[in-house]
Amino acid sequence: MVVNATIPRTSLIWVLSVMVLLILPHLSRMPIWLVLLALVCLTWRWLIYKGRADYPGRAVRVGALLAVGSASLLQYGGEGLSIEGMVMLLISGCLLKLLEMRYRRDINIVNTLAFLLLMAGFIYSQSIVSGLYNLLIALLILSSMISLNRAPDFAEGRVAQLRNLRMAGVIMLQAFPLMLVLFVTVPRISPLWGVPQPSNVSSTGVSDQMRPGEISELARSTEIAFRVEFVDEVPSPEQLYWRGLALEQFDGTTWSRNTAMIGPRRDQQYLTDSSQNPLKYSIIMEPSQQNWLYAISVPHVSLPGVFLDNQNTLYVSRPVVQRLRYDVSSYTQVPTDLLLGQRARALSLQLPEETNPRARELASQMREQYADDRQLANAMLSRFLSEEYFYTLNPPLLGVNGIDEFLFDSRQGFCEHYAGALAFMLRAAGIPARVVVGYQGAEANPFDDYLMVYQYNAHAWVEAWFEGEGWQRLDPTAWLAPERIEQGAQMLLRQNAQTLQNSAFANLLDRPLLQAIRLRLDSLEYAWSRRVISYDEATQLEFLQQWVGAARMQWLPAIMVMLVVLMLSAVVFGSVHKGRRRRDPIIEVCLDFMNSFAGTPLERLPGEGAQTYFHRLAAGSPLHREALEFCAREINQLMYDASPDPKAAWVKQELGQLSQHLKQLRRQLIPRHKIVRAASGL
């Protein structure tokens, strides 16, 4: 077809709908000028289609290009080549191309760009929903390509569009097995070069600062933080402390991490300690946009770019912008940092001057009572029980001396209040302490073998350093509200359901059916991310070695090519077979009979019909005349009588009888013509 040929009108509808669907998921990230550009371009193109507007002139096109170019430079130029900038550039390119899309060539370019935009969508989300959504768009792009290539007379109208869609669906379905083979077998390689990552996405989950009220805010979120699958048995809930960050710096209200201390841990003696079995599990983490991971106590993860720092925090070199799967071995019994360095000790005793005098006072009083650090810490924890303290999601707001106010006046708080206060008191009493933020507990999914950790599992607790024991976990919440630890945060939330009236979550918890659906969907999502999203180099190797066998790995390319060729030939044979013209069984029977005399004196004359043939034969052989005439009548009836249904029982029966007769006749006629031939030979 000619490249410069104009576009069939219906192709435009396909392209426009593809563009709209492609832009929708990016809408929230698009700057306002780009949204306006999209509206203008799509409307204008629609008006051109309707014949109410003309194509933009050269001046308008150049002007628009310059305007969009400078706008994107202003918007994204400062930060170098960011992924947002590239995606937005791609979108604006597509939009501008829409306006000057006159010829087949232009629409081909737009269709190609559309595939690149599809890929860009996956940078932001790889969930099942977005996978299906993008599959739908791919289907529409294929339809638009088909509509371009059909003959103009056949390209318009609703039926034609449905046929385009069906053809696209057929191609897609046939391409699916090919895709699967390639997906499984084509070797995955690690990134070739560093690429810009999405940046302006707000982070979710636990942050690197802890202010009173922050975690209780998070506790209202029902989003998943990560999913866990244990290799062996699932540990009891009170062991499920998912450590995130250790916060060492306190300025009076906010606990934050000391960024100066971040660096890979040197002593990894726990790894050589073979005396204990590590707890093994794998985590699929939702994108948090943060650069640390969660794990139980002292973890070991072998993943490029991940390291364990001095505070047993797992750091990643790049923020988690995609679902990330990592396998962890946790050493739960190994004490770490039995010796505390001078600098580390100073850091974990640091307190701001002249704040919370009453808490300091209390701490020094208790210090005098208990000489032993352990006993002192236990006394501090018991104090939360013996005095009247309340564990609540809605604590009152606190002022400058927050810890004093909480400890002596309001006495109501969530985990971060207790953890903050305890760490403060421990430090004031001279015991090195730090606040740890992360998640606690998990909910098992009954439909699959994994646990879900929600944002409402967010938790804060304390680690204190004891002579000879190293860093030990102290959780005031476990003392005060043990049901939260044992039964999970959900219980607590249910008790506070009234305070959560607005959240759909409160209703959800009390509807078993909805709950079941939610869990079922989540198990699907989990399977999806475990099998599909996190199919990487290592998983691929493991999978292929299991299926193909380690010894036969070098045959893999051959196997792949063979499978692809096999599938393509299946498509060829399938459609050729399907397109084979089915002949009437009666005609088949007749032709069989007549053709069996080919090359003999009884041969069918060119262009001779069945009736003529049978009667000619009958006239020539008085012996079989009756049988031949009977067959001719029978054939006539079957062929022409009031359109017999070929599947009807009587038709089948008659057909069977007829072919029996013909077989017999053939046997009787063939010796006779041999004689004839012998006679003619004389």
Place this chain on the structure above:
Amino acid sequence: MDTQYRRRFRSQIKQPLDRWHLNWLARRAPAASQVSLGGRTIYMLPTAQGWLFVASSVVVFVAAINYALSLAFALSFLMTGVFLLTLVHTFLNLQGISLQASRAEACFAGENAVFRISVSRQDNRIREAIEVSAPVTGAAIQIKQHGQLANLTHAAADEVFLAIKTSVRGHFKAPRLRVKTVYPLGLWEAWSRPDLDMHCLVYPQPRVCDLPSSAGAGNSTDNLAFVPGTEDFYGLRPYQPGDSHRQIAWKVLARGQGLKTKQFVDPCDVSLMLDWAQFSGLALENRLSCLCYQVVQLSARDIEFGLRLPGQEFLPGRGDEHRRTLLEALALWS
């Protein structure tokens, strides 16, 4: 300069290549009046759009590696799968169709010879957007002809009319056809170059000249004959449907003698012979062109005439058959 290089390129590289290609095709796909397209005679290559598609699939693949995006890998492989599959679909769109050309009407040099080509299928598979064209290779001026599209959706046969410009008189052998399709996705082009053995006769290009005057050959009245015309009243004959109303003898009708038609005749020289020697000053082709013009003109007036060529003589006659015989003789005279 540029045109000189182009000319040299054409004469030294392109034309020998084209010739070689056509010879190769002639061995591989000999001329036949009916041709079925099969695997041996169908050739395939990706189109420009196909290459673009592959390129974007590679871009998606590289992005998938760099961003470690499983679904982008899947998309890239889906595109690869679609690309490979369209190879099959485009091939199947052409495979198994039959082409047959019907003999074209003779035409005059410089006119288009119009061939009717029927495209049909023996199976029930739908074929769409099959473009049939007749590229003229080797000619000094490449005539790009837009093909016509055949569609075999519901019907098992379709027709395509091809007009091919002729330039010289004689037997015209149509060039090899080019049958191609890019359906369904436009990523692959499948084509075939069947030779349907399409011939037609091309008469010389008529060249305007004086008609031989009927007086020219002599004035004796016994040589005069009459041919139906408009000049002299000749007689009446019974009316036949289709006769002009102006020629109806209304007076005769008024007399009650029935519907009659008036007949007129033109006087004409019985022994009117068109002669080769008549145009002695002209080049051979021009002589034939002039004779051709005269044959056409005289036939249109239904005048009886004959033709004398060196070594050939056609007795006077009239009618379509006579005209065809003479024109054929002129077309094939050598």
